[in-house]
Amino acid sequence: MTAPASNPLLSDRDVDFQLYEVLDTESLCQLPAFADHSRETFTLFLDSTRRFARDVLLPTYRLMDTEPPSFRDGRIHVHPLMRKLYPQLVELGLLSATHPVEAGGQQLPITVYSLASAYLMAANLSAYGFIGLTTGAAHLIQAFGSPWLKDEFMSRMYRGEWTGTMALTEPQAGSSLADVKTRATPVGDGTYRITGSKIFISGGDQDFTENVVHLTLARIDGAPAGTRGLSLFAVPSRRPEDGRLVDNDVRVAGAIHKIGWKGLPSLALNYGEGGDCRGWLVGEAGKGLAHMFQMMNEARIMVGLNGVATASVAYQEALAYAQNRPQGRPAWEKDAARPQRPIIEHADVRRMLLRQKAIVEGGLSLLAVASWHADVAAHGKTEEERRRAGLLLDLLTPLAKTFPAEKGFEANALAVQVHGGYGYSSEYLPEAYLRDQKLNSIHEGTTGIQGLDLLGRKVMAAGGEAMKAFTEEVGATVERARKAGVEPAWGEALNRALQEVVELTMELGAAGMAGEVERMLRHSADYMELFSVLAVSWRWLVQAAAAREGLARGGEGRDFYEGKLAAAQYWLNTELPRVTHLVALCRSGEDSYTRMRPEWF
Amino acid sequence: MKILVTAKRVEDPESKIKVKPDGSGIVQEGLKYKINPFDEIGVEEGLRLVAKHGGEVVVVSIGGKEVQEQLRHALAMGATRAVWVNHTGPLDQMGVAGLLQKVAEKEKPDLVILGKQAIDDDQNQVGQYLAEFLGWGQATFASKVESLESEQEKNKVPALQMGADNKSVRVVREVDNGLATLECALPAVVTTDLRLNLPRYASLPGIMKAKSKPIEELTPAKLSVDVTPKVQVLKMASPPPRKAGIKVPDVATLVDKLRNEAKVV
Numbered sequence: 001m002t003a004p005a006s007n008p009l010l011s012d013r014d015v016d017f018q019l020y021e022v023l024d025t026e027s028l029c030q031l032p033a034f035a036d037h038s039r040e041t042f043t044l045f046l047d048s049t050r051r052f053a054r055d056v057l058l059p060t061y062r063l064m065d066t067e068p069p070s071f072r073d074g075r076i077h078v079h080p081l082m083r084k085l086y087p088q089l090v091e092l093g094l095l096s097a098t099h100p101v102e103a104g105g106q107q108l109p110i111t112v113y114s115l116a117s118a119y120l121m122a123a124n125l126s127a128y129g130f131i132g133l134t135t136g137a138a139h140l141i142q143a144f145g146s147p148w149l150k151d152e153f154m155s156r157m158y159r160g161e162w163t164g165t166m167a168l169t170e171p172q173a174g175s176s177l178a179d180v181k182t183r184a185t186p187v188g189d190g191t192y193r194i195t196g197s198k199i200f201i202s203g204g205d206q207d208f209t210e211n212v213v214h215l216t217l218a219r220i221d222g223a224p225a226g227t228r229g230l231s232l233f234a235v236p237s238r239r240p241e242d243g244r245l246v247d248n249d250v251r252v253a254g255a256i257h258k259i260g261w262k263g264l265p266s267l268a269l270n271y272g273e274g275g276d277c278r279g280w281l282v283g284e285a286g287k288g289l290a291h292m293f294q295m296m297n298e299a300r301i302m303v304g305l306n307g308v309a310t311a312s313v314a315y316q317e318a319l320a321y322a323q324n325r326p327q328g329r330p331a332w333e334k335d336a337a338r339p340q341r342p343i344i345e346h347a348d349v350r351r352m353l354l355r356q357k358a359i360v361e362g363g364l365s366l367l368a369v370a371s372w373h374a375d376v377a378a379h380g381k382t383e384e385e386r387r388r389a390g391l392l393l394d395l396l397t398p399l400a401k402t403f404p405a406e407k408g409f410e411a412n413a414l415a416v417q418v419h420g421g422y423g424y425s426s427e428y429l430p431e432a433y434l435r436d437q438k439l440n441s442i443h444e445g446t447t448g449i450q451g452l453d454l455l456g457r458k459v460m461a462a463g464g465e466a467m468k469a470f471t472e473e474v475g476a477t478v479e480r481a482r483k484a485g486v487e488p489a490w491g492e493a494l495n496r497a498l499q500e501v502v503e504l505t506m507e508l509g510a511a512g513m514a515g516e517v518e519r520m521l522r523h524s525a526d527y528m529e530l531f532s533v534l535a536v537s538w539r540w541l542v543q544a545a546a547a548r549e550g551l552a553r554g555g556e557g558r559d560f561y562e563g564k565l566a567a568a569q570y571w572l573n574t575e576l577p578r579v580t581h582l583v584a585l586c587r588s589g590e591d592s593y594t595r596m597r598p599e600w601f
Numbered sequence: 602m603k604i605l606v607t608a609k610r611v612e613d614p615e616s617k618i619k620v621k622p623d624g625s626g627i628v629q630e631g632l633k634y635k636i637n638p639f640d641e642i643g644v645e646e647g648l649r650l651v652a653k654h655g656g657e658v659v660v661v662s663i664g665g666k667e668v669q670e671q672l673r674h675a676l677a678m679g680a681t682r683a684v685w686v687n688h689t690g691p692l693d694q695m696g697v698a699g700l701l702q703k704v705a706e707k708e709k710p711d712l713v714i715l716g717k718q719a720i721d722d723d724q725n726q727v728g729q730y731l732a733e734f735l736g737w738g739q740a741t742f743a744s745k746v747e748s749l750e751s752e753q754e755k756n757k758v759p760a761l762q763m764g765a766d767n768k769s770v771r772v773v774r775e776v777d778n779g780l781a782t783l784e785c786a787l788p789a790v791v792t793t794d795l796r797l798n799l800p801r802y803a804s805l806p807g808i809m810k811a812k813s814k815p816i817e818e819l820t821p822a823k824l825s826v827d828v829t830p831k832v833q834v835l836k837m838a839s840p841p842p843r844k845a846g847i848k849v850p851d852v853a854t855l856v857d858k859l860r861n862e863a864k865v866v
Contacts, residue, residue, distance in 0.1 A: 106809050
């Protein structure tokens with residue numbers, strides 16, 4: 001009845017474990033915003049998305065990877081499969097799933113949506129990319145746009161009739177958005193004439209819907225330099241005029257030849273070459289970046305999920321390969337006539353698989369808890385609860401974006417490695433996932449930017465309140481693990497590492513206050529690394545606790561829990577100790593690369 | 602028109618199914634369940650028929666409280682309402698057909714669609730019993746045929762097509778030597794084969810709407826059906842594991858083994 005075993009994308013058992021054993025996602029239904037939901041609706045939605053991902057999206061992945069969009073006659077032609085896939089993705093209800101009923105949504109908790117969408121990303125990240133971009137862009141209009149924009153643009157985007165993009169980057173202004181030059185000139189009728197160039201605009205054109213709306217950062221004439229002068233505009237490729245759509249003078253200047261995410265075009269766009277490009281202001285003039293930032297947190301969580309999903313699908317590929325590929329015999333087997341054994345029986349292969357498992361499931365747990373705080377931050381019962389969750393979400397966001405991107409890349413490399421020589425060929429899928437993964441450390445704020453954000457902004461936020469809330473969360477986990485009967489040394493090690501990080505953070509904060517900004521931020525990359533290891537250790541301790549609780553309940557499913565405990569042991573014994581070393585490095589004054597002069601290279 | 606469709610709760614074939622050591626059944630713990638895939642095809646076909654001809658799909662399941670999950674699944678796909686026959690004891694194929702007969706007599710559908718079999722015990726009997734109990738025509742193993750779009754296809758018919766007056770149904774069936782077309786007066790019983798359609802994925806808006814759709818509770822007693830099984834399950838056992846194969850040096854040895862050991866030629 002069922003198709004031959006193919007890649008499950010993510011472990012269903014693990015997703016259920018994260019939702020209902022590590023977290024208590026059902027308890028979110030006690031919040032008024034989620035009162036219409038229950039475990040039953042969550043299960044039905046997860047079932048639909050994971051089946052759609054496996055049955056429909058996964059078989060299209062390689063086709064879209066090998067046949068990227070083409071640029072002909074000034075237009076982008078995406079893979080013809082998108083004509084079928086996009087309406088089906090829309091039909092599932094993904095575009096407005098988490099949004100309020102008034103906005104046509106279903107008020108699904110982000111926690112559930114995140115884990116469900118991870119399946120779609122793992123199956124075909126490019127196809128899902130159009131959905132992610134459109135929902136992000138439509139959400140900006142929902143949050144800040146005029147009623148007219150909501151009627152004319154947002155509702156069409158949510159219905160799947162138009163798609164959307166985030167148009168921030170310019171050739172000279174990527175990480176440095178303060179340098180955005182695109183101009184907006186008031187026309188006099190409330191609209192603006194837009195002129196300028198954008199680059200790396202994902203989904204900037206396509207031929208499966210009639211229009212694309214670009215949420216564009218531009219500078220109104222006379223606005224100050226820097227980020228304070230930026231405003232947000234909705235700029236459609238075709239604009240409504242007298243009840244029909246006319247060309248809005250947004251030209252595709254070229255398509256980037258990417259090494260991954262090949263199904264999703266990344267474009268250079270020129271606005272107003274013919275002097276006839278109109279934009280509509282979204283929100284307040286001069287608040288463009290602030291408005292954009294609200295969505296950027298969402299987008300960063302989505303990038304983190306993509307990182308986990310891309311690492312997961314490759315891990316599942318490697319796991320199946322290792323179980324089936326016979327090669328070699330145990331070192332103590334002397335008889336060469338004996339049949340060869342599956343490579344999973346070799347300890348070093350299990351090391352590589354366990355490392356992938358630890359990264360994938362640790363990352364998924366981090367994304368799940370960040371999503372949880374996003375739900376509570378938006379819909380928690382009290383002001384205090386919402387505020388605290390918001391601080392935790394802000395703190396966790398750079399980690400949830402960066403850990404899966406950086407360590408996910410390592411996991412993806414291990415998936416290639418497990419496949420040996422075959423892994424280095426395009427006959428097998430892991431090479432494609434490795435190419436896809438690399439983007440996640442670059443887009444939506446590079447790892448370098450995330451490190452500066454974490455150390456320079458997030459851990460110092462609200463006079464250390466975010467850090468205090470994080471410390472409390474870790475404390476509660478250590479207590480839960482102790483009660484569940486988890487190896488006490490693990491909780492103690494986590495506590496010690498946390499203490500070290502808290503002290504380091506105070507020192508670096510003090511250095512910053514004393515004006516030594518360079519010394520404070522010198523090791524921001526190491527700080528990001530050590531905080532990621534710490535945060536994922538926290539997620540592994542809580543998973544160990546939930547696994548112990550599961551084992552104590554008895555019955556079937558012991559293997560799953562034993563696997564969790566082994567992965568927790570692996571992470572807490574081999575990764576957590578690195579925190580001490582990295583803390584020492586941040587303190588040491590080690591200054592080789594800051595002292596290094598360009599001419600010395 | 603009204604279409605009654607079954608939605609049996611079955612073990613998810615992707616879970617590990619183990620027989621209890623005493624052979625009295627299978628280990629339920631840790632198993633996942635789903636709607637019988639053949640029934641899911643039936644729900645889809647019912648929805649497509651009412652989309653074309655108007656009417657409603659009523660979905661029915663028999664079992665404990667947990668079968669409501671499968672009913673909700675069918676409601677989320679688009680069925681209008683559900684009937685739940687609350688019964689937790691043992692039940693054989695005649696018991697199931699007897700209960701469905703009463704539900705059908707009560708609901709008076711134009712068509713009852715069932716999966717040709719359930720993937721748990723693969724019996725393939727209930728549809729046939731039900732047609733007999735009701736005294737209706739039956740068309741089993743309904744399969745899929747090409748669309749009617751081209752001239753050439755016009756003489757062919759889709760798998761399930763209502764007669765012009767909605768009084769009959771034409772069904773293309775998969776049989777051993779090809780396809781057979783039957784025309785049946787309504788009301789009738791149809792059972793679905795694998796290739797009839799590809800069931801839709803329940804959408805999130807559909808899932809939320811399903812919450813407020815009614816599920817009517819009935820019992821064998823309310824339906825006046827005696828469900829005492831006539832079939833007795835003595836013991837369940839896993840099939841013996843397959844033995845490892847051997848390599849033979851040449852064709853002669855192969856023929857010899859087939860003739861003298863396997864005794865198949």
